[in-house]
Amino acid sequence: MTSFQDELLPATRRALLHRIAVAQAEGRAPSLVAAVVRDGRTVWHGSRTSLEGQVPDESVQYRIGSITKTFTAVLVLRLRDEGVVDLGDPLEKHLPGTGVGEATIAGLLAHTGGLAAESPAPWWERTPGSLRPRLGDVLGEQPLRHPVGRRFHYSNPGYALLGALVEEVRGASWEEVLRHEVLEPLGLQRTSCRPQAPHAGGWAVHPWADVMLSEPAEDLGRMASAGQLWSTTGDLARFAVFLARGDERVLSAESVAEMRMPAAPAEAADVVDGSAYGLGLQLERRDGRLLAGHSGSLPGFLAGLALSVEDDVAAVVLANCTSGPSTFTVAADLIGVVAEAEPRIPEPWRPLPDVDRSVLELAGQWYWGTQGFVLRLTADGGVSLDPMSGVGRRSRLRSNGDGTWTGLDGYYAGELLKAVRRPDGSVSHLDLGSFVFTRQPYDERAPVPGGVDPEGWSGIR
Template identity: 65%
Template structure:
């Protein structure tokens, strides 16, 4: 039996219920359902208010709005990992003739293509997709509102294009691709393009009186990749677990980590928020959260994860405005993180290690600065400054005897293991930075040479 207690403590559970209840009351939402994920599984789920006369549970569907975008980004990155496209590809390479054809796939994922925020015509979230029968109708003619790459500018039509990209490459509807490649492997059987009972009705609440107005729930057609999906707390909890650790049946953990990395500049007044590849980023009380918020008429939703804490939180409500779902989800996550900090997994020896790799481990010096190179259980390595500051990075094998940085300053840079005439390792070269076994030595390996007087006392 694991020594880690997976169930939450009673006081923690009560604090979660209290926060959920106050959120529902203050937000004047007919119903709110929430979940917390820890160690890859939901450890708490609660509902407040009612759906059709009963408290909501983990099986009630709500519309999740723009969280749909994270699912679409997952499909696009699967294509990238398969070699079917590159993030630097212009859209026109895969969808010829589009007005926004010069926008790159990566820019569309990160909302840096400078495209319009909304589709032309009537409010797309409240009107049938049949009003926009072609991709040209989704964008219109005047599509560029900012120079590409200059700033983050959220674009719903941009994700409609990404859905069309998936359909073009896979040769079938993006929703069917999503079901087969993501939802089924993750066990998300209650996540659908159209509502399937039991589901909540979307409501608007009058700003000055406690009365309700039903909101429309339309099929948005070609705009669906921007916000069409319906899901449940149980399903989104599974998705939150995936956004923390990945799943080899869908995306490897390093690709999910790439999604969580900043890919667009934040607004000058909002340095605590940003955007990755299909994921919003939020720094809150020193904790980095990743996930997405969502809203459609009658519904709001949020999924946040903290990879460092191994925690995720989900909130869904059936109200157009008033419920602070993002803050509520962040509060639920923080409640668990602070009351019950993550317990590290037991240390275990590596299952296997190549003797040649073992020879590379230990101290290396970039000039006079000491670094430690060590192998990791997942087959990667990490290079970390001994002082704790400086430029650390994780490295993945490239299959040809080299390595590539996957985060930090050296992300994308190649590490080459250089040999001497006798075939022994002489030094490491990481993006032109030379690492040697002694500080500034041997002199012949150090770019620019070394003072022939050597180390001395002045």
């Protein structure tokens, strides 16, 4: 077994091994394999197995189920970045005749399209895709369960529609487009729609006895874009690096960051420490750490991929059992082990190579009414706005190159910040989405909406 173990401290390696050993034993998985990525490289690989003579390594394929959805989402974001589709487009604009065409592309990506969770019987995960040759067979007579755009409701048929959208726009099969546009550029040579040796077999473990039953491995047909793929810890580790950093051959860093932004909340019953759904990615906050990734399951297999951009650590966990260990939870725990035992070493502080003096003069304290904020210049040429007290709206803003900035996150995402100057060139105030920020609370020299009491500040009158 290749381990790359010289990258981590011995105590960290043992803690990782202990976590997957507990997961495999308590989850009664025939085999469980895991990988950890740090700083863009696989630094640890481990496996536990109860099958004699079968020790899975980073090249053994397992079925990854709904992690397939993240791959499909990447294909859709590529169409958006090329200007072929807009995420706000109704499906009908590009894929007419489905009966659910009012659902938007973004809604399907974020599971807010109102579609049913599953296709009509028989259970699509355990029966041949040939039983559902048309989209109508996937959607059924009543494809909607909720008003479009009203709530988060996880939908496998929704991702079947996105796969069909890709095929319609590209004029090729989803599998062919995926291979050409994602798998080959990222070097994911062991990710495929059908199993390729060496691969694990899928098993069901009896809930009340330590015996197993072989599970069928069906070709999902029209549902392939929701859960068809087979992959390895080696390939998924590389995919996790891509989801954290982007790759201009596939998607930019900005676009994968957009995938990691919340687009829909989780159901209230599912929220433990805070969770949501982005564009093809599950988002969870565990122990104060924001994780992005996806879980996956198909009869005989469980899969989990999680990454923490802040810690620059990712983990992949695969098992070959229908039910058992929570692979996403195990992946999250592996990230926690590394991040806490060997915290990321920050880059050394370096002064900016140059600074625009007209921007530098904007740095410092500002007030929105009576609430204090601090504007800071960031190393990437943008600015950040943070409350002085630590409580309040905060945002990072990118420079537009013309003396204005656009919000990247938080309340001010998409809003425009500009410095308003007096005729003599001095700064009067900042305008951020119509909010007036002044150097002093309710500065009488600035055009504060509603005006400022001419009697000024005073005690009780």
